[in-house]
Amino acid sequence: MAKPVVAIVGRPNVGKSTFFNKLAGKRIAIVEDKPGVTRDRIYTEVEWLNHSFTLIDTGGLEPESKDIILSQMRNQAKIAIQTADVIVFMVDGRAGLVAADEEIGNLLRRTGKPVLLVVNKVDTSKLPDSFYDFYQLGLGDPFPISSTNALGLGDLLDEIIARFPEKQDEDYEEDTIKVAVIGKPNVGKSSIINTILGEERVIVSDIAGTTRDAIDTPFTHGEDKYVFIDTAGIRRKSRVNEDIEKYSVVRSLNAIERANVCMLMIDATEGVTEQDKKIAGYAHEEGKASVIVVNKWDLVQKETNTMNQYIKDIRKELAFMPYAPILFVSAVTKQRVNQILETIKFISNQHSMRVPTGRLNDVIGEAILLNQPPSDKGKRLKIFYVTQISVRPPKFVIFVNNRELTHFSYTRYIENKIREAFGFEGTPMSILYREKGEDI
Template structure:
């Protein structure tokens, strides 16, 4: 389970630049215009062996006339509530602002560690510009330049030391771990309650590795399943709020711990952009995926056709064209049991392994059937392939020019592996590495010297 680090600050202090620096991506939009980051942005990061989630929030200002400000403030507060550590970014170029003092008051009530970063300090001589920030009564300030990397390493060293070390739960190693994810009110709670309320199922509650987390162990047809992070789903009917709040951090944590993600979609409302975003989270983490089109009892009465949903999902989530689609009604129990039959198929492929010789034969036949394009006038040579892990099946192919493999040929080789192994319901990962040449295992043996003929 990955801890979450949330970045907050007033507009245009460099939060998104810091997010990009920590995650080593350019996912967050960076612009000089305040308020570019409307929503929260999530990314994965790693430092000194610690993996964690980074959350980039919108600029926080009270009295902001921006029509999105109320939504941004709500997003920030929700992200802070989910944080394991908070990073407050200050602007070392423009100096202290009254809004910084307001943010200080906002962060005093949080229970997690807070790190105060003064951005835009790109050299040691610029650290003198931080003097006025000490009037806030802070013991530790981190001078950094998110744009150039100055001071970021030292800051991250201290950050990861304060993050919680949560050991992965190794209980029930034979159980298939399943996460039910989706936007609010698509029927996740109803589905979980239907599954755990069925007869002939053994049910128990298992403490999860996340805060406020509860896993539910059940047995269906002789196989054990662990529904991860079901706290708040099973007893949703007991809470006073009828509308469930979407928590992306909680979704990411659930996906980090599961083998298979059940991505639930509301059949009445149809597939939405948020559905695709959640599906993207699952795809990025290499989860086995199943789309559940729920509330079919209501959609069918409205004249809905199953074929249109299949096609809509395939068109909207082409990156998950391998994921099965099951049309269900959690309220009536329609095809709920079938979901686990499909999950068994996906899990079997998800844990698939292949012998190295068989894999190389597949690659060889594929290359012989369709030669790769030239790269800078030279032919690509695929020397050797091997499987390095399962869950999902992950392969490495050694090639003379890894950067020269076009994405279309990469897709062609993945499809060749799928076709010959029958892996049509699981994600596959294929990486290319450069062949480093002959491996020297020791001194070369030399044969006996031959006498020269005179």
């Protein structure tokens, strides 16, 4: 299941970004003593007591403001509210209850979602007299905290995770291949799904951003069970015109988390863009099997080496995922669309593959004979033993004499030798080093 989403909302300058940065453990949001500085939502992953969740920082809500930027921030915060499983409504304990807080409180009560009323800037154990005014909002007991001094944050985090929805097992059987269809808006994600299914199962539109949320489409093909998770397209910030698209990144990240395989859609008429790299990076970092599907191939004028040149360009731009197969397709003409499912099934199996330990060590032994491990100041790295400890993605542990002697180039060499011997096409791979006596 995807991680729960927690949104921090409130009017400008109540300390939302300071709170966000404390929980993130690093300075991500811009903090400035001026209303409206945080103009876009920023998200981070937070872990507390073995519970992981996605935290969204928002621009301040100004319910009655006609200012364009504040209006956009208000819309973004509303979208964050729609996305969230738990809402942290932050108010200013120094300023006391103001009319804007009441307006926001009315908005939040109507959501029907768990809301935690958090009174920030309470820097001492003595509550200010204005603290009790916040009971008028009708949102339960306020929680006093100081984001700057990190007071009360632990108790608040306990309350946040206590309100997470109960984890529900997905209805899909264990052998169902879950495919996140990811990419920028208007690259043809919904059209490809419809072409594969042979029927209109999801809305197709030329208007970028039609798919506003992740839509699950389960189906069977032969004896194999699949579910396509069609996501809202991820756009570059500079090109986001509709506020509602701004939370597509969070939804797409959640879809990637849920998936076994990611199908990265690229527009053949545009090639690989910076945003494509970011989206591919999400899938790679999450350790998901991936296939790169270049759609609209029918719109590209072909010459003798057109496809080969495209492949070179893609490999150069997405150099961090050389393992991902590339398909050139057209949802309109159905060219090579029939190859998508067989490729997805293949890389899903590769993603789940476990290799025999004896054969693995034979391969590594041969690799060492061909290319000795690195040395430093007269000390050479010795490799004693290799084992695969997990799948999805495949993860290997190499036991060595001294982890400090390892080098990324030799790790890449070992990875290439493992891939040559066993395949692991379409999937990232993780290689860890341990010294004797260390836990795996």
